[in-house]
Amino acid sequence: MIFHFHCNICKMFAEGNFLRRKIRSDSEASITLATLHRDIHGAPPESFVVKLSEVIGSLKTLRRMAFFWCKVVSELRRLWSEEQYIPGVPVDEIPDLDSCLLYQQLQVINCCLSRKRRHIIATESLDSVMRQCSSNVEGSSLSMGTSPASSVLYARISNGEVVLRLGADRPTDLTMLETGEPVYFPITQEGPLLTEDLIKETEELVLRTGSVGAGCSQLLSDMQAFKAANPGCILEDFVRWHSPPDWTASEQSNEDDFDGSDFSSAKGQLSRRMKKEGNLWIELWETAKPVPAVKQVPLFDEDLAVEGILNGLEDIPPAELFEQFFVSLLGLGFVIAEARLSTDDNLSKLFHECKDYVVASCQGSSWSEKIDDICQVYETVETMLTHPEEVPMNQAEAMTPNADEPKSRFKRLTLNFVKDRQQRKLAIKDLKNSDESPAPLRQPFANFFDGKSSLFSKKPPKPDCPCPSPAPEKPPCPVETDWTIV
Structure with a gap:
């Protein structure tokens, strides 16, 4: 399987480079609008993952691929430690679950970096507010709002005392039921970043244990942030902001006419589930303290999450990595070809x-069991693009209107012009002869090297030689290829 994917990646890399050179000017608009990668669970055509796939495809042996992948992971670690974004990956987007897992993981790394930067800014902002508050107290200049030269906000609670708002973002359209003060959006903690594998693990944990701990932690965190931003608030105020369907306003209620003497019951009422004895929201509200989000215990540890991803990439089985690279290159080839073939009346339907x-x-x-058929279809598209005169049938002959099953469609294409499958088998055989003995399918890349040492050791490599000590009969160091992706 490893050699099978390796051979096809190398072949598709060479074909992809040719297609890029041939129709680069025609493909740019199509690439920017392409969604094929999401349909086949690949990566965006111009993403870092696709560029990485192209470079991997240019290497000829698993040993070189492993050495290169080791350097890629090392570079990812360097970027993270230096707080630099991974190029070719969105800087602040939640994982796209329709893309391949590798792309999702790189999205998480960039998103974690963005969150850490926002946390630093929020912390500095809160510290600035506290300093201004101290200055105002010393000068005895309290204000109920925000003055032009100050970002300090206050709220008057039910006993008339003026209290500082902490972690307040902007006002809402609501007013607090007991005090009549404006309700402010609190700055809350961001939820965890989950890739498809972690989502599956979480679902299995919930089904197996019935645990809802993560949801409780998020709710408690929101309550504490809300209390800090809205001194004098009550549970009903939080519910009206956080879960509007659980609050029914009274028809006679008019918050603009509030005079401070009405009770919350005159304004409306909570839903039946909220008033039920033992409701979790009531219990959490009673334990919640007014603590701004930046001062709370983090719900999601960015450093731990990224470290887990990088460790996983160090030990990823080659077959899993090659599958993602293969699909990413496959999507790129179709996107490039679509710019030309979709406008060709004779070939568009085919x-x-x-x-x-x-x-x-x-x-x-x-799907990997169908890799030979998928490669044949890819070669069909390549021939349609590079040598359309060799296509043995026009679009009318290529299709019948009443057949839907994909395998039948493939058979009807009658791929007379595809290269002989025997060529692929010979290529795989040559690859096996040129490489070292293959490791078991599920082994990590490190096992393609000396069993006593690993390229994926967490210790930094020595300056004189970045590779492990080789056996006497092997070259002193794997051949390092030129790469300029990161």
């Missing part, structure tokens, strides 16, 4: 037949 087959084949976890 191209879309091939595209539909690939999309249907890549659904599910067993």
Whole structure:
């Protein structure tokens, strides 16, 4: 399986470079609008993952690939430690669950960096507010609002005392039921960043244990932030902001006419589930303290999350990595070809037949069993683009209107012009002869090297030689290839 993916990645890399050179000017608009990568669970065409796939595809042995991948992970660690974003990956987006897992993980790394930067800014802002508050107290100049030269906010509680708002963002359209003060949006903690594998693990944990701990932690954190931003608030105020369906306002209620003498019951009432004895919201509200989000215990540890991702990338089985690279290159090839073939009256329907087959084949976890057929379809598209005169049938002959099953569609294409499968088998055989003995399918990349040492050691490599000590009969160091991705 490893060699199978390796061979096809190398082949698709060479073909992809040719297609890029041939129709670069025609493909840019299509690439920016492409969604094929999400249909086949790949990566965006111009992303870091696709560029990485192209470089991996240019290498000829698993040993070189492993050495290069080791340097990629090392570079990712350096970028994280120096607080630099990974290029070719959005800087602040939650993981796209329709993309491959590697792309999701790189999104998490960039997003964690953005969150750490926001946390620093929020902490500095809160410290500034506290300093201004101290200055105002010394000068005896309290204000109920925000003065032009100050970001300090206050709220008057029910006993008439003026209290500082902490972690307040901006006012809402609500007023507090007991004090009539404006309700402010609190700055809250951001939730965890979950990739598809972590979501599955979380769902299995909930089903197995019935635990809702993560949800309780988030709710408690929001309550504490709300109390800090809105001194004098009550549970009903929080519910009206956090869960409006659980609050029914009274028809006679008019918050603009509030005179300070009405009770919350005159304004409306909580839903039945909120008033039920033992309700979790009531229990959490009673224990919540007014603490701004930046001073709370973090719900999500960015450093721990990124370290877990990088450790996982060090030990990733080659087959898992190659599958993601293969699908990413596959999507890139179709996107590039679509710019030309979708406008060709003679080939557009045949191209879309091939595209539909690939999309249907890549659904599910067993798509790798169809890799030979997928490669044949890819070669079909390549031939349609580079040598359209060799296509043995026009679009009318390529399709029948009443067939829907993907395998039948593929058979109807009658791929007479694809390269002989025997060529692929010979290529895989040559690859096996040129490489060292393959490690078991599920082994990490490190096992392609000396069993006593690993390229993926967490200790930094020595300056004189970044590779492990080789056996006497092997070259002193794997050949390092030129790469300029990161």
